[in-house]
Amino acid sequence: MNLESLNPQQLEAVQHGKGPLLVVAGAGSGKTRVITSRIANLIQQGINPDSILAITFTNKAAGEMKQRVFKMLSGDDLPSPWISTFHSFCLRLLRKHINELDYSREFVIYDSSDQLSLIKQCMRSVDIEAEAFPPKTLLNHISGFKNDFILPTDIDSDNFPFGAKMKAAEVYPLYQHNLKISNALDFDDLLIMTVRLLKESESILERYSNQFQQILVDEFQDTNATQYKLVCLLASKHGNVCAVGDDDQSIYRWRGANIENILNFEKDFTNTRVIKLEENYRSTQVILKAAAGVVSENKNRKEKTLWTQNEQGAPIIYYR
Template identity: 50%
Template sequence: MFDLNQLNPQQRQAVTHGAGPLLLLAGAGSGKTRVITCRIAHLVQQGTSPEQILAVTFTNKAAREMRERVQEMTGRNAVKGMTISTFHSLGVQILKSHIDRLGFKRNFSIYATSDQLRLVRELLREAGADSSNRDAEQMIWRISAAKNRLIDAGQYQPTLRDPLSHLVATIYPRYQKALKAYNAVDFDDLLLLTVRLLEGQSELLAHYQQRFVYQMVDEYQDTNPVQYQLLKLLAGGHKNLCVVGDDDQSIYAFRGADISNILDFEKDFPGTRIIKLEQNYRSSATILAAANQLIANNRQRRPKTLWTSSPAGYAIDYLRCEDSEDEARQVVELIHAETFRHQRKFSDFAILYRTNTQSRAFEEQLRYDNIPYVLIGGQQFFDRKEIRDLVAYLRTILNPADEVNLLRIINYPKRGIGENSIDQIIRRSAEQNAGIWQLLQQPEQFDGIGQKTLTAIAEFVALIKSYQSTFKNPLRLLDTLRQLLNELKLADEIYRQEKDPQTAQRRIENQNEILNSLGAYIERNERPSLAGFVDAISLLDADPAGKDDKEKLLSGNTVTLMSLHSSKGLEFPVVFLAGMEEGFLPHKKSLDVTCDIDEERRLCYVGITRAEQRLVLLGARQRRKHGKLELREPSRFLAELPQQLLATRQAGVPADDGEEQQEKSANQFFQQMQQLLG
């Protein structure tokens, strides 16, 4: 059971709303999940049958948590009859009962990615096209994007400027025909086929419209076209569709999310009642004022203003650091100061950034200071494949007898030394009790290995020996590493491997970050060497995230590192928002497109509203790119924040007024604002 009096006025209006479409514009930290669960419980208490309630969200975890909360309020029996699920689980439920109307059997299989790859590779071979994993993954990615935009195989149209689209136009229909022959569907079919089924079967659509009298959807701003169409069909009967979302937190356009779904909701559902949930239960008034003023600069949005009954709190710090390493040092120093001064735990802190490449400097500094951390939404920097591949080259150059790393790179990138040849080399090494490197220097002794492979082996040996010599010059370490990267053409290999150009670019940026790591190492050491650099990496790798401190990790007492995209839905007492510079936030790819700048501003807004008590913004005067320092411009978003609430200072220089004065200044600002508003 729950008490309506425990809700604020807007929450009560949302919970008790009766029939008709309802749009809940739920600002960050406004208790939207509580509102949804209370609304479901209220409907049951008012006599609605649990079987008539449908609640849809995006993840199994969110659906499970919603079910558990509703069960606490209504009891186990009521929850049993409800449909609380993800979009795809709902699709499975409908298709398992009716897919035979589309020519499938009801015991259809759902193909995993590995199944899709095998099928698409076979279709590519039949079409006489490249059937590599990379091309197969490209096909799957393109077909998935089409299905999410409601484009069937027969509707797909290639474009002149996109040669790959012509191959997709050939493979997509064959792929769908093969799936049907195998009585299988893929993950995207679970929604597209459900939509086509309901569109083509009017009596079936009427059945589900009558069954689901009340529908509720969480995170509506993240819906794509096929999800929108499914909801529109199901709500076409009673029109009791309640959607909850925040256009200011729409940050997944790259996944196909369409912000117009929430912006145009009342156009699609006439008679919509709009309720704004603007009271924030998370952040200080200062943080909310900054967030409100920032997001007001977006042109396409629904006006809303977050507010709180909490005190103004501290001013927002902006630290202009020298470079990436200084930025990381400042964050770690502030963590030490906050834990000492305010008895905070490490789990009170989050470091947020726009791109995963930015985590490298923070990971290094946290490890140097033995501060445990957890990396969310990505691998630790030195665990990433592209980094391990490059480091394997450096370790082999230093010690060719290291056969683990030698074998990792002997044919990476591919140079014509195939698996059969490598197996023969390994066998000969065991038979002669000789090292592989020793044998590689005498390739003519291998029987059965062709001349092309022997030439490739000789070139590989020459490459390693050449860099063994050039890396000995400590004054040219950076230039030599840059030369190695260019000669290996690892970037080309990554592009060949990856289906998604954006993923490939991120991996290449990660690899280039090694140059920046080496540059930072050179600055810290009077007598730098390649061996010293690799040793430093090895020491970091041997002690990831302070794993020796098991008690702290087991208790979850770790600093959190994550990208802004991964941070949505989370909150922390202290947030460090790093890389407040043009090119990072907003990201360089968005600088020429207005709608992309709006999404970047929403990302910044999400980052700011993760902070409960303290927000620290950081940027650098210069950063290394491919090992060379480049000047950086502060983010335009800094100028869009209320300057009265921003304590700007140079890194390492404490605020003159101190914390108490900062809090006093912020409170004075809010008193003046209240007087102006009357």
């Protein structure tokens, strides 16, 4: 594997050994290349591929990451590292161990249509009018509870004194109870059940925290509270987490992303090494200057200054 084409900051991130690593990767700074090169380098340094877990958010991104790593290691007869989305990884664990939570391993996963039918049934049971409180809205709030790792046993509708969120809090325990009766999970349950599994079973936590000696998480700014808990549990023995992301690119708060995960990473993982990728390979100087003017107004951000060796570029045209 050739590392000569990496810039100094990229190389530093790729060759980092043990301990927590936060890679603050500005837009167009080659973060995917850093992640895949780091995985390949770990393997070439003798780390068992089966002890490497790399997590991203889409199947497409996971597939591309696998292809890049395979290409870098072409000719090496080695097993593949674990590269997947959060949900795929959790599904894999739950198929083996969900019986610890009193579910059958043959559980089904409800799609959006199944969820809608179930929430309507639950709403009828507790006399919640669908015309006043649309079922999809209540499902969105329940999804929000799960993204924030709020279990049905923790929910208190008194904390939401009015509106759809209050009604969602009322129906959430029944919705979850009926899922269990059907030996079913919804998409968010894949995450929350895996966190429960690791928290409630010391032997399973011991097994996987020992197995995964190097954990890499892409798009860290988009993680929610439940995903963050999962990463912390898996890394609880060694702290070997490489978190890659950019707080300036966090746009998914509406679906549960918590920007505090990346902003507070150094507090939660002591002795974190922070590396900033600030050289942009994608944009012109004009674009970067304009973007810097926008993000400089953001509050609670990690300071970074993107620059490029690219040409000045055409002026930006805007319309009022």
